[in-house]
Amino acid sequence: DTGVSQNPRHKITKRGQNVTFRCDPISEHNRLYWYRQTLGQGPEFLTYFQNEAQLEKSRLLSDRFSAERPKGSFSTLEIQRTEQGDSAMYLCASSGPRRDTGELFFGEGSRLTVL
Amino acid sequence: GNSVTQMEGPVTLSEEAFLTINCTYTATGYPSLFWYVQYPGEGLQLLLKATKADDKGSNKGFEATYRKETTSFHLEKGSVQVSDSAVYFCALSPTGANSKLTFGKGITLSVRP
Numbered sequence: 001d002t003g004v005s006q007n008p009r010h011k012i013t014k015r016g017q018n019v020t021f022r023c024d025p026i027s028e029h030n031r032l033y034w035y036r037q038t039l040g041q042g043p044e045f046l047t048y049f050q051n052e053a054q055l056e057k058s059r060l061l062s063d064r065f066s067a068e069r070p071k072g073s074f075s076t077l078e079i080q081r082t083e084q085g086d087s088a089m090y091l092c093a094s095s096g097p098r099r100d101t102g103e104l105f106f107g108e109g110s111r112l113t114v115l
Numbered sequence: 116g117n118s119v120t121q122m123e124g125p126v127t128l129s130e131e132a133f134l135t136i137n138c139t140y141t142a143t144g145y146p147s148l149f150w151y152v153q154y155p156g157e158g159l160q161l162l163l164k165a166t167k168a169d170d171k172g173s174n175k176g177f178e179a180t181y182r183k184e185t186t187s188f189h190l191e192k193g194s195v196q197v198s199d200s201a202v203y204f205c206a207l208s209p210t211g212a213n214s215k216l217t218f219g220k221g222i223t224l225s226v227r228p
Contacts, residue, residue: 045216108158
């Protein structure tokens with residue numbers, strides 16, 4: 001399958017621990033996005049990469065959050081010193097390389113539960 | 116700022132019933148509008164889109180028309196099927212901001228045989 005792949009699919013952690021999620025986009029896509037979705041809400045934009053450059057970050061992305069896309073392929077999203085409010089589904093999406101039409105291809109998400 | 120408001124759910128319909136899911140938006144300029152769908156166990160996927168006023172997006176029997184005068188993008192289908200059971204999200208992308216999408220809360224549709 002050549003869709004967007006995310007892992008782990010589920011992560012349960014204790015408050016204060018660090019967690020890292022990985023996203024492998026569709027191989028020819030140069031744009032990569034992270035969104036967060038909490039229960040009963042739609043996805044909220046977190047950050048956006050074009051190739052390896054992080055071009056935009058939402059105010060939702062506090063200093064405890066860091067995202068990287070070192071070689072313009074896969075991306076990681078790390079949350080340090082997790083808090084219970086970080087519990088959510090973290091969605092990765094990709095698009096490109098042609099003109100951006102607003103169509104994103106989403107992975108199935110990584111669900112984080114902070115105890 | 117930008118926002119999308121969807122009607123409250125969930126919605127339960129019988130097969131072959133007519134479907135309308137309301138969506139209104141607030142945005143500056145001329146956003147692009149989208150409906151995304153999430154089937155059980157799958158990731159979000161684009162259902163249809165419209166990029167300017169009076170455009171009609173359509174796919175899989177679903178339609179939505181970009182109404183600037185009412186700032187709406189309601190989703191309709193004339194005859195739903197059990198396989199349409201999913202969560203539907205309305206979204207917008209501001210002018211020039213491409214895929215930085217603002218989503219509504221989503222609505223769950225269940226279709227009974």
